[in-house]
Amino acid sequence: MLLSTTRAQGLPARPLRLRGRERFGTVGPVTSDLALAVDIGGTKLEVGLVDTDGRVQRRARVATPAREGAEDMFGALAGLVAEVLADGADPVVCGVGTGGPMTRGGAAVTPINIPAWRGFPLHGRLAELTEVPTFVDNDAKALALGEGWIGAARGWRDYVAMVVSTGVGGGIVLDGCLLDGADGNAGHIGHLIVEPDGHRCGCGAVGCLEAEASGTAIAAITGRPASEAGPDVVVRTGTLVGRAVASVANLLDLRLAVVAGSVALGFGDPFFAAAQSEIDRSARLDFSTGTVIRPGLLGADGPLVGAAAVGWRGLGVPVGP
Numbered sequence: 001m002l003l004s005t006t007r008a009q010g011l012p013a014r015p016l017r018l019r020g021r022e023r024f025g026t027v028g029p030v031t032s033d034l035a036l037a038v039d040i041g042g043t044k045l046e047v048g049l050v051d052t053d054g055r056v057q058r059r060a061r062v063a064t065p066a067r068e069g070a071e072d073m074f075g076a077l078a079g080l081v082a083e084v085l086a087d088g089a090d091p092v093v094c095g096v097g098t099g100g101p102m103t104r105g106g107a108a109v110t111p112i113n114i115p116a117w118r119g120f121p122l123h124g125r126l127a128e129l130t131e132v133p134t135f136v137d138n139d140a141k142a143l144a145l146g147e148g149w150i151g152a153a154r155g156w157r158d159y160v161a162m163v164v165s166t167g168v169g170g171g172i173v174l175d176g177c178l179l180d181g182a183d184g185n186a187g188h189i190g191h192l193i194v195e196p197d198g199h200r201c202g203c204g205a206v207g208c209l210e211a212e213a214s215g216t217a218i219a220a221i222t223g224r225p226a227s228e229a230g231p232d233v234v235v236r237t238g239t240l241v242g243r244a245v246a247s248v249a250n251l252l253d254l255r256l257a258v259v260a261g262s263v264a265l266g267f268g269d270p271f272f273a274a275a276q277s278e279i280d281r282s283a284r285l286d287f288s289t290g291t292v293i294r295p296g297l298l299g300a301d302g303p304l305v306g307a308a309a310v311g312w313r314g315l316g317v318p319v320g321p
């Protein structure tokens with residue numbers, strides 16, 4: 001059991017107050033093995049309970065009130081937490097995946113597609129609300145943890161996970177560890193330059209993967225939503241994603257890319273075939289030859305499973321390979 005590992009490691013070292021009583025201390029039994037998982041996206045907010053095998057036991061969701069006030073937004077989230085915990089469920093940790101950018105650990109989050117929150121103190125507010133140890137990370141990094149835990153990257157110690165949907169996000173696991181970087185932003189594969197003479201990206205650069213292959217970019221370039229894209233757009237998008245993956249494989253000595261997100265999964269086989277073809281063409285070093293790209297396996301559970309993994313990781317419980 002994962003939690004016995006936590007206790008064996010003596011984490012956390014000091015007793016933590018969990019809704020009024022000490023339960024996860026250095027002595028005494030752990031009576032719960034659930035994570036409260038929180039996914040904050042531009043379209044929906046979702047909260048769930050996820051067990052130590054990665055199963056989603058309960059969930060509640062609501063459309064994101066992205067353009068209302070900061071407290072309206074947090075109130076909607078708090079309502080979901082209350083709904084999920086209504087019958088006395090007692091999670092030991094809260095894990096959160098959210099769009100960025102954010103300062104390290106989610107002390108202040110500014111999700112690009114949620115104008116209601118600009119520098120919102122998400123970590124502090126959720127920790128206060130839930131009274132359990134709380135850990136916040138980028139949603140694509142969360143998905144990388146989730147896919148390594150029980151998804152398409154299970155058993156792999158080195159891989160990149162990507163989300164190709166409205167935007168393009170990513171997370172990198174190397175030597176079995178999720179990369180954080182100086183401010184926690186490692187893995188922003190959406191801003192690798194894949195078309196030097198391409199389109200202007202929201203970040204200010206030109207030709208970023210996100211400016212060429214995201215759902216937003218495809219709609220801007222073609223005048224139609226990605227769900228109505230023709231075969232040429234599907235192949236072009238796959239090729240550009242493959243180009244970015246090849247660069248990452250060459251740079252980091254990893255051989256697997258797991259790709260989720262509505263655009264990639266909606267495009268399906270032709271997208272993945274085009275991406276694989278470009279990887280085969282561009283990842284040519286001895287160690288990068290044979291790099292593969294696969295669809296993510298977590299489906300609609302991915303955001304909650306990933307958020308739970310952020311929580312377990314924060315507690316020091318291994319959820320990866």
Ligand SMILES: [Zn+2]
Pocket residue numbers: 190191201202203204205208210211
């Ligand atoms: Zn960019």
